[in-house]
Amino acid sequence: MPELPEVEALALDLQGRLDGRAIDTVYLAAFSALKTYDPPVSALSGLFVDGVGRHGKFLDIDVSGLHVVLHLARAGWIRWKDEVPTLPPRPSSKSGLAVRIVLDDGSGLDITEAGTKKSLAMYVVRDPQEVPGIASLGPDPLTDDFTREVLGEILQREGRKQVKGVLRHQGTIAGIGNAYSDEILHAAKMSPYRPASAIVDDELDLLHRAIRETVGAAVDRSRGLAASELKGEKKSNLAVHGRTGLACPVCGDVVREVSFADSSLQYCATCQTGGKPLADRRTSKFLK
Missing domain, CATH: 3.20.190.10 (MutM-like, N-terminal)
Known part of the structure; x- marks a missing residue:
């Protein structure tokens, strides 16, 4: 997408x-x-x-x-x-x-x-x-008014919702989808299941920086490329999304996946969940 x-x-x-x-x-x-x-x-x-x-x-x-x-x-x-x-x-x-x-x-x-x-x-x-x-779009994450404080207000308003879903919801933050939400959370060393309102202080700083830097770097890499080159550029620079079973480029652990009815998420357990795999009945057999 x-x-x-x-x-x-x-x-x-x-x-x-x-x-x-x-x-x-x-x-x-x-x-x-x-x-x-x-x-x-x-x-x-x-x-x-x-x-x-x-x-x-x-x-x-x-x-x-x-x-x-x-x-x-x-x-x-x-x-x-x-x-x-x-x-x-x-x-x-x-x-x-x-x-x-x-x-x-x-x-x-x-x-x-x-x-x-x-x-x-x-x-x-x-x-x-x-x-x-x-x-109905939320704030654009690359504008100057998308501050740490604005992100904090969003997370507190979303309460116990999982941060992965909060990042993807276009009425909350505009432009981030399944792939870049995986990449942002990997960069922030944060579980996709982390409750939004629990992200405060240093974790809030990490997440805000990860959003700005991950999305901003992707825009910089894509700038000037023709439409025919964009899909390849995106895929070649992803750390975890779409890389199930491959090595995490940061720690070397295997990239894991959680599957849903019509989508999936990818993450590194060592980097993001303290080494504990997230429950997923469809992939648990593969990961043993």
């Missing part, structure tokens, strides 16, 4: 590619991807792109005052095409194509989504705050 660093890099990449270009046509290959009807998609034709930005994990393309807002969900991505086909795409679940944006010079964007669970969303709005997910 693209998270804050990847969406930030996508915005920078697309800013350079779309600057000064006008939208010719927008084709919907998956009609369920469009979540709005007013303004219509046809209103974008002939308008110039004024900028590309980000709100949490939402991508925002400013088109002469209208906004094409994209949420790539778990399996969505954007693929730049120097030349796109002239014929409208046919709806097809096999291709994975959801939306095609054709520019005035014949180049364009293919917005795709892999898998059978379709969650990718596109909104055409006059103000990004019209998108419910943007209107």
Whole structure:
């Protein structure tokens, strides 16, 4: 799933590619991807792109005052095409194509989504705050006002909720997903099950620093990369997420996993839980 660093890099990449270009046509290959009807998609034709930005994990393309807002969900991505086909795409679940944006010079964007669970969303709005997910976003962890005190207030407000879930909840803190929450907690040497309100004093300092440094470093590494390079860059710099069974790069212990119905988390027991594996019936046999 693209998270804050990847969406930030996508915005920078697309800013350079779309600057000064006008939208010719927008084709919907998956009609369920469009979540709005007013303004219509046809209103974008002939308008110039004024900028590309980000709100949490939402991508925002400013088109002469209208906004094409994209949420790539778990399996969505954007693929730049120097030349796109002239014929409208046919709806097809096999291709994975959801939306095609054709520019005035014949180049364009293919917005795709892999898998059978379709969650990718596109909104055409006059103000990004019209998108419910943007209107309810928590603070951005890279802004100057995301201070230690702000984080402390959030954790106390969330009470006994597990810190892993607090970090991932977009209405609490914007832009952090499953992968970077694993990485942040590993950097902070903290159990993903730690109650939010129990994180105070030195632990609060550690977590705040881990959020800023982990996400900030990922943004720095991604800056300037093309969309096609971002997934590889992210994967190659993860310490625990997606590395079940491999060695922790800090202590050498095996990276462990806890599985849920539709997701999983990875952690190092030595670094994060005092050497005690977290209970997980699906992986306990593997870890013995």
